Amino acid sequence: GAVVxxxxxxxxxxxxxxxxxxxxxxxxxxxxxFWYRQFPKQSLMLMATSNEGSKATYExxxxxxxxxxxxxxxxxxxxxxxxxxxxxxxxxxxxxxxxGGLYEQYFGPGTRLTVT
Amino acid sequence: xxxxxxxxxxxSVPEGAIVSLNxxxxxxxxxxxxxxxxxxxxxxxxxMYTYSSGNKEDGRFTxxxxxSSKYISLFIRDSQxxxxxxxxxxxxxxxxxxxxxxxxxELSVKP
Numbered sequence: 710g711a712v713v714x715x716x717x718x719x720x721x722x723x724x725x726x727x728x729x730x731x732x733x734x735x736x737x738x739x740x741x742x743f744w745y746r747q748f749p750k751q752s753l754m755l756m757a758t759s760n761e762g763s764k765a766t767y768e769x770x771x772x773x774x775x776x777x778x779x780x781x782x783x784x785x786x787x788x789x790x791x792x793x794x795x796x797x798x799x800x801x802x803x804x805x806x807x808x809g810g811l812y813e814q815y816f817g818p819g820t821r822l823t824v825t
Numbered sequence: 826x827x828x829x830x831x832x833x834x835x836x837s838v839p840e841g842a843i844v845s846l847n848x849x850x851x852x853x854x855x856x857x858x859x860x861x862x863x864x865x866x867x868x869x870x871x872x873m874y875t876y877s878s879g880n881k882e883d884g885r886f887t888x889x890x891x892x893s894s895k896y897i898s899l900f901i902r903d904s905q906x907x908x909x910x911x912x913x914x915x916x917x918x919x920x921x922x923x924x925x926x927x928x929x930x931e932l933s934v935k936p
Contacts, residue, residue: 713868743924750833752913752926753869802868814924816861816868 712736713805715817722793722824730788730820732803739805742786743814744778747800759786793824828852831914831927840936844901848914848927851895855916855925858890860899863911863929872912873899904934 712735722728732742741760745753757773759765759780767773775797777789786805790797800821804814831848838844846860857876861869873888875881875897881888887900897916901908914927 715868750931752831752928755923758923800866804868813859813871813874815871818868819866821866 711807711813711815713739713803713815713817715803715820717820718818719821720823722822724794724824725792727789727791728793728822730790730801730803730822732786732788732805732817734784734805734815737805737807738783739786739807740783741806742780743804743806744776744786744788745802745804747802747819749800753802756788790822793822795824798822798824826851827928828925829914829916829927832930833928835931835933837933837935838904840904840906840934842904842934844904844908844932844934846899846901846912846914846930846932848897849895850897850916850925852918853892853895854918856919857917858888858897859915859917859924860886860888861913861915861926863913865910869913904932906934906936909933 714733716731744756747753756771757765757767759778761780765778780786802819804816806814829850859874860872862872863869875888875890878890878892885902889898911929911931913929915924
């Protein structure tokens with residue numbers, strides 16, 4: 710149980726284009742989903758927290774106009790990287806917490822984004 | 826100063842060794858403590874969680890929390906090559922709060 714999927718697992722895009730990453734909770738309802746970014750050999754950096762039906766809450770220093778987050782349903786959240794640049798290349802990971810749960814977050818497998 | 830400090834390693838041990846992984850933290854408000862395992866190019870997998878101080882055992886894994894010292898540990902007994910991964914500690918102040926991660930310790934278990 711508590712499986713989170715991400716799609717795509719790996720994407721290459723050209724500089725200036727936008728790319729959308731999907732995060733789905735497969736066997737539970739997730740009222741809250743989180744988006745993280747991870748650089749090689751570094752820990753996870755929280756980008757934003759999204760609650761179903763509400764606007765996402767972004768962490769300090771994260772550009773909300775560049776990283777668009779939509780949490781349209783209890784099982785789906787999307788992250789769109791707009792006008793991507795090479796410095797946006799990173800490993801993006803989502804997680805979801807179970808509705809009514811305490812503190813457990815279940816992570817997706819991650820999406821590797823490469824901007825050329 | 827980071828809220829959570831964790832030695833990034835790398836840590837290399839022979840198969841069958843007991844592994845000790847540790848984190849220190851500065852904020853006494855943290856109440857829930859977790860250990861995640863992350864294989865290369867994969868998302869983190871929750872291994873164990875503990876509320877407040879104390880020990881918790883699950884198979885070959887034991888998690889310890891000492892809130893008075895602001896120090897948490899994960900012990901792995903009879904380590905296996907399949908345990909080779911990065912181990913991240915994480916903690917949270919309260920229900921629905923933000924997870925704060927350590928940097929992660931890279932562990933390699935040699936056959």
